[in-house]
Amino acid sequence: MALTDAKLRKLKPDAKAYQMADDGGLFLLVQPSGRKSWKLRYRMGGRDAKQEKVTLGDYPTYSLADARSWRDDCKALIGRGLSPMALRRGDPIPDDATPAAKELAELFIRHWCVAAIERARQQEAEAKASNTVEAFAWEWFQKIAEPANSNPRNIKRVLDKDIIPAIGGKALDEVTVTDVLAITDKIKNRGSDQMALQTRNIMKRLFSYAIAREKMTSNPAAAIEAKYIATAKSRDVALTPDEVGRLLRAIYQSSMNRSHKLALHLLILCMVRKSEMIEARWEEIDLAGAEWFIPGERMKMDHPHFVPLSRQAVAMLEELKGLSSGSEWVFPSRNTLSKPISKTTLNSAVRSLEHDVRDFVIHDFRRTASTHLHEAGFNSDWIEKALAHETKGIRGVYNRAQYADQRREMLQWWADFVDSQIDEGRKVIIGRFGKAYQAG
Structure with missing residues (x-):
């Protein structure tokens, strides 16, 4: 059927190449x-x-009408003893061809062979242009980055200011590590180490999408x-609300152990130190009363510490109760339930994350x-008490109260605020301690 x-x-x-036939030997080859x-x-x-087989060019560059006209011209050549494949290949017109055959061959070469070469060059140029960093970067921005970010203007500014001027004209597969370093080094020379790191992270996401495509x-x-671009000093870092949300989304979307995800989330909500969290025992926690009492021997200043638990924290701990398999530890080691996870476990989990937070x-x-x-x-006193910081001097004498009700509120x-950051920009399933639980 035509x-x-x-x-x-x-x-x-399809998975394999196949052919769709037209009349007179003409067919379309469809590749995977x-x-x-x-x-x-x-x-x-x-x-x-x-x-013999001869190729015209690609569809839709050549329409069905173009292909049929080409087929008919090829047939006319064949009828005069001339091979379209030989002419397409650039072989000379045979000396013994009739004048009419030579004239027809010359017309065929000008109209189809030369034109096909020019069209192929044009296609190649167009394909190369579409594969430049600039063309692909804006495609990625419109399809992926802009819809997925609550503030895409920052990404657009980085593309406009630093990435595209430097490598926009290069083909994607020609970009090297040296190119990336040249961009980040230039930004660092402006005194903007963190912006250099952010720019590297944007390029990493862009090129990851290019690999997928x-x-x-x-x-x-x-x-x-x-760490080879910028290393922020711990004392200088407080995550922005947007970074809190992006980090927790990355944690919950990662493949790390579920209990480690909950541990990191609880560290943010409870404001305790890492050692105080990973060495927590169930005997310290009163789920019914939403309270956690940490004994003094586990605290940095040797004073017992009281942590009021938010609704989200209680729900996470209830889930962890089931995950702990009867261990006395809230976060038992995977190798032995008689010990807690090691001091490096959560650090390793964070380092394994794919995220774009500084x-x-x-x-x-x-x-x-x-x-x-x-x-x-x-109130600063409530916050300092939540952090288990001891206030010295006269003020400390008058601030020995636990501020229990104020800290609970x-x-x-804070737990509700963190939840709102997780939900900002995109949805992610974090567990039953989300909004539905809060409403209860």
Whole structure:
């Protein structure tokens, strides 16, 4: 059955190449990649002669009408003893061809062979242009980055200011680690180490998408570790609300152990030190009363510490109760239930994350909570007590109260605030301690 324009538009690639035939030996070859090429089968000298094949070019660059006109011209050549494949290949016109045959061959070469070469060059140029960093970066920004970020203007500014001016004209598969380092070094020379790291992270996400689209085979930005670009000092770091949300989304979308995800989330909510969290015992925790009493021997200042638990924290601990398999430890080691997880377990989990949040250490969770609680107007004494900081001097004598009710209200506000950051920008399933639980 002859092809139609409607049928051609509906053709889809398959796992293997296949052919769609038209009349007179003309057919369309459909490759698994989606490329579609017009070809013609014919024989020179009758049925017993060897079959030859010649290619016109790609569809839809050449329409069905173009292909049929080309087929008819090829047939006219064949009828005069001339091979379209030989002419397409650039072989000279045979000396013994008739004047009419030579004239027809010259017309065929000008109209089809030369034109096909020019069109192929044009296609190659167009394909190369579409594979440049600039063209692909804006495609990625519109399809991926802009919809997924609550503030995509920062990404657009980085693309406009630093990435595209430097490597926008390069083909994606030509970008090297040296190119990435040249961009980040230039930014660092402006005195903006953290912006250099952010720019590297944007390139890493861009090139990761290019790999998924089969435009690249390796990620030159991923080959450069963040610590070689910028290392933020712990005392300088307090995560922004947006960074808190992005970090927790990355944690919950990662493949790390579920109990480790909950431990990191609880560290943010409870404002305790890492050692106080990982060495927690169930005997310290009163789930019914939503309270956690840490004995003095486990505290840095040797004073017992009381942590009011938010609704979210209680729900996480209830889940952890089931995950702990009867161990006395809230976070038992995977190798033996008689010991807690090691001091490096959560650090390793954080280092394994794929995220675009600046460098930080787990201890920065406490500073982050303190910063945002102060900005929200909560009393400094409540915050310091939540951090188990001892106030010295006369003020400390009068501030020995636990501020239990105030801290309970404050930590519930903080847990709700953190939840709102997780939900900002995109949804992620974190567990039953989300909004539905709070409503109860």
